Amino acid sequence: MDAKETVMNVLKDITGTDLSDKMDENLFETGLIDSMATVELLLNLQDELGIDVPISEFDRQEWDTPNKIINKVESM
């Protein structure tokens, strides 16, 4: 599975919503993701992709849409 697919699956798990047609939707503003969901996202990225993102490095503005998250993950 590539990074994009993994991220989309993780997001679907966490938000309970299929986001494939909402790639540029702001997940924090719409309330789909909150602090708790953020922590789940980080833990899942760690478990499934081996990507270690410390909480200090999590700048909401850089992670607020599915597309941005995928770009972030792919750049690591």
Place this chain on the structure above:
Amino acid sequence: MVNIQPYGTPEYFALIILFLLPIIIGLFNGRRFVNYETLFSLVFLVLTFGGSKWQQGVALIGYVIFEVITVGVYARYRAKQNNTAPFVWAVIIAIIPLVIVKVTPAIEGGKQSLIGFLGISYLTFKSVQMIMEMRDGSIKEFHPLAFIRFILFFPTISSGPIDRYRRFHKDYVQIPDKDRYLKMVDKAVFYIFQGFLYKFVLGYLFGKLLLPIVAHQAMLQRSAFFHTGLSLPLLGYMYTYSMYLFFDFAGYSLFAVAISYLMGIETPMNFNKPFASHNIKDFWNRWHMTLSFWFRDFIFMRFTFFIMKHRWIKNRIRVSQLAYLVNFLVMGFWHGVTWFYIVYGLFHAAAMIINDIWLRFKKKHKGIPHNRFTEGFAIFLTFNVICFSFLIFSGFLNTLWFK
């Protein structure tokens, strides 16, 4: 010697802007006069913590030395190793002075600790933040002077907003270009006048003129409603105090942000129309934002991360509920060790938990109507929940019931 409290009177602004002029002219020409700025900060620190408050000044100096050593030693350790125990110890040691200052009045019958000074909380938030971000590897180098400049940054020293080291340092090193700086000055002027309106007009109206009247009325009704003191004047006190709290603090925060801007530092804003919140979660993203974000990033998220990583509690809903409780209890104790601050914390934790239950329910049941009326009702309900929490926070119930 004189003692002047920050942003206390309009004259203070005349004085600070006069002293700021060289800095403003320098920044306008793309230069930061480091020596002058240091001298300027020293003069205003002496004005705030000198004169009749000299004991606080001594406490401040002692505190800064203590934190520089604590953070510095941890930084040296972290450069070589990264075990959990030294990190935990560094955090504990860094908060010891604040804990002493907060606990002393509770056990010594209201007597203030000798090591306390105005703003110790805000300096501690900044110190703990340094240690946590070093632990994460986000801050790699420790420069004692840059650290001191950050925690003692004069405009925000007494009550925030709480900035982040990396953000602050970037602004300090990188002087804004002329266009950007002009925009910042423009905003600063606007914020100062908005602050005047908030703090000196509306804050004064609600806090100094109306509040004593409703307080007196509410005290006359102490025996109302089966001796609970629940009365219309008490309701009046609740709303009046809430308005006072907002306008006074938001006004102060606007001043702190404005003076920061004039010094070329984009200190983050603290309030974003909190009374227009749709729910309590929304409220904490709008009220005293730099504090609630600090709690979110350094307590709530770290706590949930830790619990879930070690799989101590499997149910994610329970984890978040426990985290709310820890988060807001710590916030309550931080405000002060009195029953009403702690109940205030518990109240907000409960409100957050109930709100999450509702949000989950709403997500499951798609048929729940959502229109302008329900939105208006949500804002109204949230506003009243907030105001009630501020009534607890005010400590007035303590006077009403126990004094």
